[in-house]
Amino acid sequence: MSEQLKVALIGNPNTGKSTLFNDLTGLNQKVGNFPGVTVDKKTGNAKLPNGHSVEIIDLPGIYSLYAKSRDEQIAFEVLYDRKGKLRPDLVIVVADASNLKRNLLLYTQVADLNIPVILVLNMIDVAESNGLKIDINKLSNKLGIRVVAVNARQNKGVDELKQAIADATRVATQLRTIKVEELAPELIGEISEKFAVSSPYEALQLAHQHENLSSLSSEQSDLIESLEQKHSFHSSSNQAKETVARYNFINDLLFDCVKQDESAAGETFSNRIDKVLTHRFFGLIIFVLILFLVFQSIFTFAEYPMSFIETLFLDIEQGLAKILPDGVFTNLLINGVVAGLSGVLVFLPQIVILFFFISVLEDTGYMARVTFMMDKLMRKVGLNGKSVVPLISGVACAVPAIMATRTIESWKDRVITILVTPLMSCSARLPVYTLLISLVVPETKVLGFLSLQGLALLSMYLIGFFAAIGAAWVMKRIVRSRERGYFIMELPIYRMPRWSHIGLQMYEKAKTFVTEAGKVIIAVSVILWVLSTYGPSDSMKAIDTKYETLAKTTSNNAKLLEQEKSAEKLEASYAGILGRTIEPVIKPLGYDWKIGIALITSFAAREVFVGTMATIYSVEGEGDDLVSVRQKLASAKNPETGLPVFTVATAFSLMLFYAFAMQCVSTIAIVYRETKSIKWPLIQLTYMTVLAYVASLIAFQLLK
Known part of the structure; x- marks a missing residue:
């Protein structure tokens, strides 16, 4: 390889794509923005068995190349724009092995763009536990590509994937999945003549998405628009025909390559748990109880480390007062720097404990259920179902939560979500709450086991949540919209939390709190x-x-x-x-x-x-x-x-x-x-x- 190979990771949300990215790149990562937009971009370098290094680009999670939001639009733009600095030489499509029918839709679209592809079947252990037997070799032969089975959470199969990347060429070997030309033959033919496209499907995608592609000039976009009118092209009906054709291909493929062990079939463990945790009535009660346990733990578990930090800073202040001469500098150091810093660092244990519980809830898959349960409430106040994710994220920090609103297609719904998200009580409010509660709320128990201080803290978080809901209800009536939003979310299976991942999350959050806030x-x-x-x-x-x-x-x-x-x-x-x-x-x-x-x-x-x-x-x-x-x-x-x-x-x-x-x-x-x-x-x-x-x-x- 004369120049560094660029490899893009693409896949549906909750397929373990980001975990696989971490496995491939380790600590060699950096976060920035895609050129010209505020969408986050994660890139990193992976060392291959042959000694070469490749650049890995983690594209936003999407269900299809037909974008509904700016995050999703980025994925196709990167794959299409051959002059772009991020254009990949190889695409790794990450699929959930236990749900191949839905995941392979994205694979067929990427494969038909005529870019070299490797298919990764992640969560292969879950597929096997569900009684699915996937014939990897037959699947590989039928698609004409390398198929690699991995378990990204346990880092299994990653070395085989690295070897597959090292063996890959810059020439596409995959077989075409559907006859794209039959969908709009005249239009595809004319666009292929006038634009330098690498496949008929790229020409069809230009017809669908030309208005949103920043790499196209306004003249080129107008030309495609005129060709659409000439050939009476209707984007939505054409997409529907294409989707039917792709699922026909996928059904035939899975019939030959995947077998279901009937003895292992039945209701999954996650579905049985969901009957309780996502129950329309008991589910919300359980969620409130979990929240109470979190806030109770913040007071209970943090008390000893907080006392230690307080004593430590008092000793530092007393030591400095003894060894330093009286004067302006000593006064500034003790009463300015040390006093100000100790007043915040004493609450670091509470911040760490809060993020520990948030990480556990996310890693087990429960937080996704919370967003699912809250969707109905969001709709009653007029918000898009996807507003749940930013609001829940706002408990940690409003900044990334507001950035998460990019997945909301409706501009007005997105603006309202942005306006109300800061009302959710973020971790920055936690030191203020706990300090004031400790001053005026006694350390007594209600009913013998409920902490009055924990209840007070929980009430502050609930007040923020209901304030956000109320503000959204009011704004929805002021800012009216005819756009209708929808909420599509893949519920991940319940898994044991990855303690190393949670430890890393706690370290990163604590480091950010100390360095940025400090x-x-x-x-x-x-x-x-x-x-x-x-x-x-x-x-x-x-x-x-x-x-x-x-x-x-x-x-x-x-x-x-x-x-x-x-x-x-x-x-x-x-x-x-x-x-x-x-x-x-x-x-x-x-x-x-x-x-x-x-x-x-x-x-x-x-x-x-x-x-x-x-x-x-x-x-x-x-x-x-x-x-x-x-x-x-x-x-x-x-x-x-x-x-x-x-x-x-x-x-x-x-x-x-x-x-x-x-x-x-x-x-x-x-x-x-x-x-x-x-x-x-x-x-x-x-x-x-x-x-x-x-x-x-x-x-x-x-x-x-």
Whole structure:
């Protein structure tokens, strides 16, 4: 091979294509965007037995080359555009061996494009357990290609696949599956004459998809359109004829190559479980119980590692205070950087536990059932069934969830889904929720085993979900659409989770949280320390003079005077001035000016709230009084009333504010990128801010 071979992986969703990609490439992967679009592209390098390296391209999962969304459109564009940098020399079609009839439809389409193909039968163990006996050699001979059976989850058959790639040529060997010319002979003939196509099926695909292909000029597209009118070509009816012809071919093929062992036939294990887990009534109850167990575990299992991290940072702060000389740098390091960072890292165990459970639910196949069950509810509020996937993904992070809306064909349904997805409580809200709940909700049990704190946390997530559903219902009546959406989803079989895969997911999420959120938090903490430490020189000098006089003329406790001085300096600082400026607006919500500062700084990222409160109370407190952020906030008193700052009314008002407010610059940026308009992010920011303010106001006024 004179140049590196390009190999594209293509297949239906849930066929194990991404797992096979990971098996082939290992850690040699990178994620980017396909040229000119925001669709994610995964590429990697695989080492072959002959020593050569090939580039593997993981194409979006699709059921057919006839695209209904931009993600699906990309797959055909990559296969068609011979001048494109990603045009593959070889295509690996990944099929679910236990469901060949449906999976082979895509294979027949790709094969007829006249690109060299290898067929991979994944999940061969599942097919065998279902009593299916596939004659690999006969299937290979009838198709004229190499067929490889693999079990990607267990990395079986991958070496044989690598050898098949090494043996592959750049010349297509597969036999044609159907007589494409018979579908539209005159049109295919004329397009083949005027365009450099490699097969009759490529000419037919141009007739179907020319309007969406960016590699075609407007003149070329207009020419194809005129040829369609000339020959009275109707795309939808032609696709129907083609599909019937392809399934006739597939039925004959499977009759010869696949046999069913009747003794092993019967209801599958997954179907028996689904009768319970996807039951129209009990299924939803089970889902809510699973959610409760997840949130209960977040409090129960995370308590010990959180206490360890709190103690560790207190030791670090005390150690630094002892070895470093008093001064601005020491103050910045301890009360700015370390205090801000510890206020967030202490919640890392909870983030890890949340993603552990999400990964387990996804890997076992249960999360797919959740989306299936929620489809009916989505339709009742007027959303597309495919909106379920972004909403469920929003529990982890709104950014990838909003990107997942690309599979929704209806533009209006997609926009509404984008607008409501950030209302789902993401992992960034978790530190805020758990901190405030731990302050005002007692660690008591309901009915002897239900944790009150776990129930409170579950309620915050349910509030976000129902808010998203309600907002979608309202928007659907404002933004009307005649387009009808549909929801097609392949339910994977239930499998034991892959613990190595889950461990890798937890590591990646924890790493992202620490590196991405950590950078923002440290930067904000340093800026906040400066704003909280310094203020107008006249005011600061006046406070210093006042307390120097008091120290000489009164017998008050020196430590008490120092604390009063710190509190006055914080209020006179630039941060204090900013907080006092917005205090009249937020006071009806139960917030003081310190909380107001946190609301402003956490606009960069919600997690910053905790670090901000830690920094503010570190600056205000005595230098040698180093306590954890939870203790600092629990002991904070309102100077006017003498009551705790964080009462039940204030805490729940604040949680509702964070549940509904758009406190995330990254989400605003991704909404702008996905909608290509500043209008939608502004609408989203406005309605979420108003909703947050009104909900918080009502909650505080009712609970105070």
